[in-house]
Amino acid sequence: MTYPDIIDDIRARAPKLRGRLLANQPLSDLTWFRVGGPAQVLFTPADDEDLGLLLAALDPGLPVTVIGLGSNLIVRDGGVPGVVVRLGGKAFGSVEIDGESLRVGTAVPDMRLAKSAAEAGLDGLAFFRGIPGSVGGALRMNAGAHGGETTDVLVEARGVDRRGALRVFTHAEMGFAYRHSSAPDDVIFTSALFRGRPGDRAAIEAEMERVTAAREAAQPIRERTGGSTFKNPPGGKAWQLVDAAGCRGLTVGGAQVSEMHCNFLINRGGASAADIEGLGEEVRRRVRETSGVELHWEIKRIGIAA
Missing domain, CATH: 3.30.465.10 (Uridine Diphospho-n-acetylenolpyruvylglucosamine Reductase; domain 3)
Structure with missing residues (x-):
């Protein structure tokens, strides 16, 4: 997906911005799963003041999303509309x-x-x-x-x-x-x-x-993964419920429930964001059917479907 380029409008609203603005910037390389579409605008502010300048200038209806290291994140295949903020550099890395x-x-x-x-x-x-x-x-x-x-x-x-x-x-x-x-x-x-x-x-x-x-x-840290997928329910362990539901090793497209730790999803290569999220939802369905427990996502999911 390619979004309308709104960078000129942003710069007109905030001409003193010092940070970097990039239009239709791919986000897949910024996540551990290595999936997902682009950000309509990716903004890397110079410091707190620069960030405040941008946020104050934006149209209140324009979505703003923040990402970090991308280790606990699924970016959906259609990408993320609006402005994606990613902090970095000395101002935010000291x-x-x-x-x-x-x-x-x-x-x-x-x-x-x-x-x-x-x-x-x-x-x-x-x-x-x-x-x-x-x-x-x-x-x-x-x-x-x-x-x-x-x-x-x-x-x-x-x-x-x-x-x-x-x-x-x-x-x-x-x-x-x-x-x-x-x-x-x-x-x-x-x-x-x-x-x-x-x-x-x-x-x-x-x-x-x-x-x-x-x-x-205990964890598949050398795989393309996103960390713990589901929060532990009160008094229990998410991985035990996933395992008891028969989901260890379960696949959807290029996504798989880790054989090593079944509260981790992995991209075996070629998975889409839809594969990974769909696998997670199938796991939730099976756990709900077998145990009556509703698992809740710990991984953050942003953006729109393709």
Whole structure:
């Protein structure tokens, strides 16, 4: 699909923009599944001010979507209308440490956050080593792994809302729950403040190695995948329900339920976004029929069908 080019209109509305605007930019290479159509406009802002300038200038009816590392994301085959924002560069990729606090840009990978904390001798953030996303995604979904969650270490988050205003959210205002934040949907997070606790660097690094080894042994991390597909239902494990429904190894087109870990979907090569999403929906149907449990997507799905 090719969308109408609206970049000239955006630049007319916001002539002082310094970030990069690209029309009909393919998004498949920006996701771990390697599927999906283009963004009508892909915007990479220069900094918070630049992001605010764009958001304030856009027509309120124009959709704005944010993507990060693309590790927990399906971009549908028809692409994403409107503006897709992807943060990057020094403005959103820095880690600053002050005592027990870490000020982190939301484009920073979770694994880098864990490493930076360990190098500073700060304990409590090693679990981020097992999360294959970025800090922005961790804030939005209260990402967690290996007994830790974002809510355990977050002090505050900063972002820019659709009016272009800078917003600061305390921990309480984030409204964290299991794999969820109730912060306003129109806020694009740009940085976060975390707090660790003093620890032994060697012990922290050993814990990170344990997390890495466990992840490599149990998850198909070398495949084209999107991480955990479904949230764990209360009191249960999504993978066990998927397995009990006979879905391990199930395929739709070029997509397959992983044989290694059946809460992971993989692109075996040549899969479309429709194949992957359709497989997920078939898994949900079979689990519902066999157990009565309604699985909910953990992977974010954006865009329109082809």
